[in-house]
Amino acid sequence: MYSLLRKALFMADPETAHGLALESLRIAHTTGATRLLCKSSDLPRKVMGLEFPNPVGMAAGMDKNGDYIDPLGGLGFGFIEIGTVTPRSQPGNPKPRVFRLEKSLAMINRLGFNNKGVDHLVQQARQRIFPGILGINIGKNFDTPIENAAEDYLLCMQKVYPVADYITVNISSPNTVGLRELQTASQLDLLLAVLQSKRQSLEQEYEKRVPLVVKVAPDLEDNEIPEIATIVRNCGFDGLIATNTTISRDEIKDGPQVREQGGLSGKPLQNRANEVLSAFRNCLPTDIALIGVGGVCSGEDAAEKMRLGADLIQFYTGFVYRGPQLVNDCLQSLGAHQGNA
Numbered sequence: 001m002y003s004l005l006r007k008a009l010f011m012a013d014p015e016t017a018h019g020l021a022l023e024s025l026r027i028a029h030t031t032g033a034t035r036l037l038c039k040s041s042d043l044p045r046k047v048m049g050l051e052f053p054n055p056v057g058m059a060a061g062m063d064k065n066g067d068y069i070d071p072l073g074g075l076g077f078g079f080i081e082i083g084t085v086t087p088r089s090q091p092g093n094p095k096p097r098v099f100r101l102e103k104s105l106a107m108i109n110r111l112g113f114n115n116k117g118v119d120h121l122v123q124q125a126r127q128r129i130f131p132g133i134l135g136i137n138i139g140k141n142f143d144t145p146i147e148n149a150a151e152d153y154l155l156c157m158q159k160v161y162p163v164a165d166y167i168t169v170n171i172s173s174p175n176t177v178g179l180r181e182l183q184t185a186s187q188l189d190l191l192l193a194v195l196q197s198k199r200q201s202l203e204q205e206y207e208k209r210v211p212l213v214v215k216v217a218p219d220l221e222d223n224e225i226p227e228i229a230t231i232v233r234n235c236g237f238d239g240l241i242a243t244n245t246t247i248s249r250d251e252i253k254d255g256p257q258v259r260e261q262g263g264l265s266g267k268p269l270q271n272r273a274n275e276v277l278s279a280f281r282n283c284l285p286t287d288i289a290l291i292g293v294g295g296v297c298s299g300e301d302a303a304e305k306m307r308l309g310a311d312l313i314q315f316y317t318g319f320v321y322r323g324p325q326l327v328n329d330c331l332q333s334l335g336a337h338q339g340n341a
């Protein structure tokens with residue numbers, strides 16, 4: 001059924017198609033039709049102290065403003081990560097800024113954190129009925145100088161804290177100038193320490209401990225991985241997401257769109273994302289959670305990430321190509337993987 005809808009959607013440009021797909025999902029959810037798409041699953045996991053109904057999540061960026069939490073939740077996800085959100089609303093980069101590379105099951109985007117601002121997202125999150133886990137991914141405004149970035153993260157963290165189940169600190173989008181500099185050891189250490197200290201005061205204020213995770217790029221040098229792992233551990237963070245999109249084009253050759261600037265996602269990202277995931281698993285203790293994302297287009301791809309040490313998995317681009325069936329395929333495959341473990 002999705003392949004028919006996909007044919008129609010792919011006639012539109014990727015951003016228009018994105019909006020149409022999510023609005024169709026909202027209608028399907030309102031009429032109860034999503035229940036027909038979603039097979040029930042029972043794969044509960046306790047990760048970061050949270051009870052996940054299952055380990056399959058929607059990655060950040062699909063629902064930047066939290067406008068579609070319940071419709072997406074209706075598809076059977078165990079968790080949904082909304083955002084990236086910034087303190088103030090911002091339009092993002094000029095269009096066109098999203099490109100489909102169909103033959104490669106890939107996308108390139110340079111959206112640049114287009115979003116309606118943190119206050120809107122918090123309102124949406126408050127109204128959710130979705131019973132699964134809600135992650136909120138935070139970033140900085142494009143016009144906040146990088147040396148003041150911590151202020152943006154602190155402000156977002158303070159606002160989302162009461163409504164988030166976990167919070168992701170996004171320092172790895174390639175589409176906000178200078179953002180990835182925050183991954184360098186000295187800057188990362190400062191940023192994560194400040195956020196951890198803020199968490200301690202918020203924990204007392206709200207009498208709840210919200211886990212903090214950091215999302216990294218796949219384009220790290222191999223020697224940066226143990227450094228980042230040490231900082232994540234020392235700063236008391238609860239988890240790490242590997243990975244965001246890549247600026248590399250090594251794994252993809254075809255078509256003029258390959259030359260478009262931005263982050264590449266989907267199948268050509270899978271090998272590098274898996275390498276980075278596995279390298280982090282080797283230098284992080286098992287009580288620090290790993291969320292594997294990048295190139296999951298089948299149930300087997302999801303199981304592979306679990307074999308490499310992920311506690312949870314997410315996808316974005318695979319969902320664009322495969323639709324809601326990908327959730328069921330991952331759940332089925334992870335159920336079998338669990339059975340064999």
Ligand SMILES: Cc1cc2nc3c(=O)[nH]c(=O)nc-3n(C[C@H](O)[C@H](O)[C@H](O)COP(=O)(O)O)c2cc1C
Pocket residue numbers: 059060061062064083084098107109111113137170173215243244245265266267269293294295296314315316317318
């Ligand atoms: C169009 C698009 C927008 C994205 N926006 C965000 C974002 O706002 N924040 C973020 O942390 N990641 C964002 N991502 C990255 C995804 O969350 C994910 O890390 C990446 O695409 C790799 O997974 P995939 O191969 O399953 O797509 C975006 C990806 C795409 C394709």
